[in-house]
Amino acid sequence: MSETTGTPPVKFTITHHRQPQHTHEAFIDWIVNEHLPLAIPVFEKYGVIDYSLFVTPPPLNDGLKQEIGGLRPTWDFAECDCFIEYTLPSVETIKNIMSDPEWQVAVKDQDQWVDVPRALVSLGYSTTYFRHGKALSISK
Incomplete structure (x- = not known):
C-alpha cells in the first residue's frame, strides 16, 4: 500500500519503438547509459518504487512469432524495442x-531516439501469483 494514500501502488507501462536510423542495440544503450542516469534522480525525488526495462530484441520476437504464431494464429506479436515498467x-x-524540469532534461533527446507517437501506455495494478517456483497470493 502507498503510505500516503492507503491505496495499492500502480503499475505504469509504456512501450518504446526506436527511431529507424538507430539499431536496437544503440537504442537500448541510449536508454541505459544516457537517459537513465538523468532520470533516476527524478525517480528518487518522487518515490518511484520500481523501474524495469523489459528489452525485446528483434531476433527473439521474430523467433517467437515463427514458433508460436502457428499455434496461436490470432495473436499479435509486439514489435517494440522495449517495455518500460514503473511501480x-x-x-x-x-x-x-x-x-x-529535471524530467524535461532527462527526456531532452527522446525525439531523436524514440518514435514517440507509437508508444502504447497502460495503467493498472499488479499482483504476483507465482514467484521463484512457488505460488503466492492464492487462497485455497
Whole structure:
C-alpha cells in the first residue's frame, strides 16, 4: 500500500519503438547509459518504487512469432524495442514526474531516439501469483 494514500501502488507501462536510423542495440544503450542516469534522480525525488526495462530484441520476437504464431494464429506479436515498467505510489506521481524540469532534461533527446507517437501506455495494478517456483497470493 502507498503510505500516503492507503491505496495499492500502480503499475505504469509504456512501450518504446526506436527511431529507424538507430539499431536496437544503440537504442537500448541510449536508454541505459544516457537517459537513465538523468532520470533516476527524478525517480528518487518522487518515490518511484520500481523501474524495469523489459528489452525485446528483434531476433527473439521474430523467433517467437515463427514458433508460436502457428499455434496461436490470432495473436499479435509486439514489435517494440522495449517495455518500460514503473511501480508508482500513486497515479499523481506520473503527472509530478512529467511536469518536473529535471524530467524535461532527462527526456531532452527522446525525439531523436524514440518514435514517440507509437508508444502504447497502460495503467493498472499488479499482483504476483507465482514467484521463484512457488505460488503466492492464492487462497485455497
